[in-house]
Ligand SMILES: Nc1ncnc2c1ncn2[C@@H]1O[C@H](COP(=O)(O)OP(=O)(O)OP(=O)(O)O)[C@@H](O)[C@H]1O
């Protein structure tokens with residue numbers, strides 16, 4: 001489904017952050033990416049999404065065989081990619097619900113489907129907000145405007161639920177969530193996940209993985225995946241830290 | 249001294265006149281005045297050319313009185329090339345006044361509004377429709393506010409031509425408050441100029457100036473805002489903020505804040521930002537599938553809308569927001 005081959009990317013001053021990433025994600029799989037601060041996890045998701053701060057030096061990223069790196073940012077999303085960044089951006093003045101509707105309709109137009117009508121959209125958003133136990137305040141406010149850290153993360157999962165992407169890359173969605181919110185958000189991810197979809201979770205802690213069970217765990221360090229394993233790897237890392245890997 | 253005599257005395261606006269620093273003064277045609285000045289009011293204190301012009305051209309004065317305690321919503325139509333409107337708003341009155349633009353093409357339009365706002369009165373003066381077909385438009389406001397009065401002055405400038413709004417406000421009574429909001433959405437060769445002077449002449453008076461510019465093409469905006477706080481005026485609050493987004497390489501903005509403060513116990517601020525659309529916000533919207541062009545439109549509209557958000561809900565606010573939505 002998502003295939004990343006030897007991906008190298010650098011920032012404006014020429015410093016290379018991603019130094020050859022390889023990752024194969026198949027339909028129905030949940031992957032977790034862990035790794036020390038500054039190792040390049042967030043950079044990886046932004047490069048895949050097409051953030052203008054990064055320059056791709058080499059390698060490829062394909063989704064269902066289509067070259068994502070050649071696409072505009074919105075085309076990547078409309079082709080089924082969903083990236084939740086570590087720090088969701090606040091957009092005062094753009095209403096959250098109108099934004100969601102615009103995003104969904106953009107996807108529909110891209111896929112040559114008719115735009116969603118108001119009643120159908122209302123039903124959809126009511127259902128997803130109920131799933132994520134979100135209160136009414138989310139409707140009237142600007143996108144992420146004045147939201148707490150946890151509220152922003154929950155709003156990201158609402159967007160994921162509405163857009164129903166094939167592959168989701170969620171960067172530290174668990175950070176800032178209280179105990180109940182973590183359970184609700186994880187429930188939401190599991191609900192959206194299915195045999196024809198895939199999820200990549202970037203996280204520092206095991207607790208999210210207790211709810212959303214990964215099939216594979218990868219360790220990213222200094223811009224490369226240095227170790228991959230099963231779910232037990234996350235537990236081992238929690239216990240022993242990252243230096244243990246290099247010592248062995 | 250009548251307006252014609254005074255005009256001749258001060259002469260045509262020039263760049264070196266500080267009231268006209270940023271204005272393309274060469275575009276002002278030399279006036280050809282009527283024989284005699286009908287209005288014999290003494291204008292010897294008036295310094296702004298644009299404030300005198302309609303009077304010197306014998307604009308027929310239109311007077312409107314709003315009684316004490318009355319509540320009124322009205323449209324003020326500007327049907328002449330030169331207009332003079334006198335508004336007296338009574339004590340405790342509430343008024344919402346929309347100024348509609350001239351629909352008849354004229355080479356030059358100059359309007360003057362003299363507005364007296366009685367004690368504790370509240371008035372919203374606003375205009376938002378595009379003034380196309382007028383290559384040059386002057387609009388001058390002289391607002392005198394008594395104690396406890398509140399004036400909201402909101403405008404949206406768009407459409408072609410050169411426009412200049414000048415405003416002299418006199419906050420005469422304790423607790424008077426003036427809020428000016430100005431949105432300029434300009435393209436091609438449009439240019440909009442503001443020359444605002446707010447005189448705080450009593451304690452505890454407050455003024456807010458908030459301008460936002462969205463400039464495309466070769467458009468140009470300028471904002472010259474002065475605040476004067478008198479010597480006996482304690483606990484005065486004033487703020488001035490101009491935010492500009494340049495949507496093209498060739499658009500430009502000039503801002504000149506002037507503060508003259510003769511009292512220590514006051515809070516006066518001014519700020520000025522100029523930039524492009526926020527790239528992180530643009531990334532966020534496009535990363536959710538929204539085409540870049542649409543995303544940019546959403547962001548510019550949001551920027552414009554924020555200006556009027558703090559206003560209380562009212563038909564005026566609704567009208568302003570509708571105009572922003574249609575941009
Ligand atoms: N736009 C940028 N400009 C400058 N430096 C950057 C930029 N993006 C990433 N970096 C640098 O690249 C390195 C990797 O950053 P990245 O955010 O990808 O790390 P991370 O693995 O997500 O870390 P964390 O666990 O703290 O979130 C860091 O040293 C960071 O400072």
Ligand SMILES: [Mg+2]
Pocket residue numbers: 041042043086171
């Ligand atoms: Mg990160």
